Amino acid sequence: MILDLHTMLVAVAVATACCAIARIVLYILHPGLAGLGYWAWASVIGAASFAVAGTGAGMPEGWSLSLAHGLVVAGFCLVWDGFRRFLGRPGLTSRFYLGLGGAAVVMIVGSHLAGSLHLRATFNSALVMAISAAIARELLWRTPPHRLAMRLAGWVYFANALFFLVRGLSIGFDLEFMAGKMSYGMTVVASMWWLCVTISVTLCMVLMASERLQADLNEQASRDPLTGALNRRAFASLGEREIVRARRTASPLSLLMIDMDHFKQINDCLGHGGGDEVLVLFATLAGRILRAEDLFCRFGGEEFLALLPSSSLMEAMGVAERLRAAFSAEGAGLDSEGKLPFPMTLSVGIAALAADEDMEAAIRRADAALYRAKDLGRNRCELAGG
Structure with a gap:
């Protein structure tokens, strides 16, 4: 049985509407995820485009098809916008939407004045191809290998760009289209392809x-809720990987054990809220000073650990001194009323991983160096012995 063309378009619209419902439910369940609302609206507009094409919406066939084509392009733009926002990139600007809409209106009006269905279909295919290629680039460029769903979506849009490239090129060989008539075969293939892609x-x-x-x-699960630093479990797991990497590449690996001096008195003088502010301040400073590859962990209370890959003992000492100086300089701002009888300082113990020791042994040596710094008067950095 061969379906009437308009009946088939309405059926595709119904199936697309089901996808729209799924996207709307996804957005309702997770409204905090950027981009989901754009995906939902794009699917609604896609369903509307096929409904207009299938029913005619009370308009002359040429104008209803033009409206349907315009809705398809608008839906693809919203999907692109949603993907950009989902990936944390800036959304498409209103200037972009206005420029694309203006170009579409000019092309639609021009093709109607010329009476050219061929020109209108070619223009629509070119727009969809270009936007699909742009979406594919967004999803495939610098995407981590483990983001399988994102990469799969990228390849779907890449295939869609190729499909509409072929469709645009083949229009010139379709006698029905060139004669200004709708092509049943081409419309069926395009509609089924649209449904599969959706x-x-x-x-x-x-x-x-x-x-x-x-x-x-x-x-x-891997972060301390107050400071945002790694917790001990996450640090242990990532630290073991760094040890394996350091030994495989014969590169140095250094460890900082950091403790805030007189933290109990800081809590007593500033209150526990003030103590929390001190901890957050130090974590923020560490985030600015440490490198992206360094591991930073809240070990417990006011104690922190920093693991520095490819850093020698003396390089680690330089990092520790920068942390100590920055904390002393900026910590004074939290005691603007002068409630503390002493300046805010910290002490650091530094150890380099030996060839025959594990992380726990290196931490014990760094901890011993930290206690030596405390015994020698605090507000200093000390190197661990062998």
Whole structure:
């Protein structure tokens, strides 16, 4: 049985509407995830485009098809905008939307005045191809290998760009289109392809949201809730990897054991809220001074650990001194009322991983160096012995 063309378009619209419902539910469940609202609206507009094409919306066929094409392009733009926001990149500007809309209006009006269905279809294919290629680039460029759903969505849009490239080139060989008539075969293929892409992309969107939520949960499980530093469990796991890497590459690996001096008195004088502010201040300073590859951990209370890959003992000493000086300079700002009878300082013990020791042994040596710094008057950095 061969379906009437308009009946088939309405059926595709209904199936696309089901995908729209799935995206809307996804947005309702996770409104805090950037971009999901744009994906939902894009799917609604996509369903509307096929509904307009299938029913005619009470308009002459040429104008209803032009409106449907315009809605398709608008939906692709919203999807692109949503992906950019989901990835933490700036969204598309209103100037972009206005410029694209103006160009589309000029082309639609021009093609109607010329009576050219061929020109209108070619222009629509070119726009969809360009936007699909842009989305594919967003999703595939610098995407980590473990983001499988994101990469899959990127390849779907890459395939979509190729499809519309072929469609645009093949229009000139379709006699029905060149005669100004709708081509049943081409419309069926394009509609079925649209449905496959919509279903595939919706599935990828659900999986991408799940990946993001799982990554957020993993991040929360590995971080100290107050300072944002790694917790001990996460530090131990990542630290073991760094030890393996250091031994494989024969590169140095140094450890800082850091403790705030007189922290009990700081809590007594400033209150526990003030003590928390001191801890957050130090974690912020450490985030500015340490490198991206360094590991920073809240070891317990006012004690912190920093693991410095590819850093010798003397290089680690330089980092420790910068941390100590920065904390002394900026810590005074938290005691603007002069409640503390002493300046805010910290002491640091520094150890380099020996060839025959594990992380626990290196931490014990750094801790011994820290206590020596305390015994020698605090507010200083001390190197661990062998």
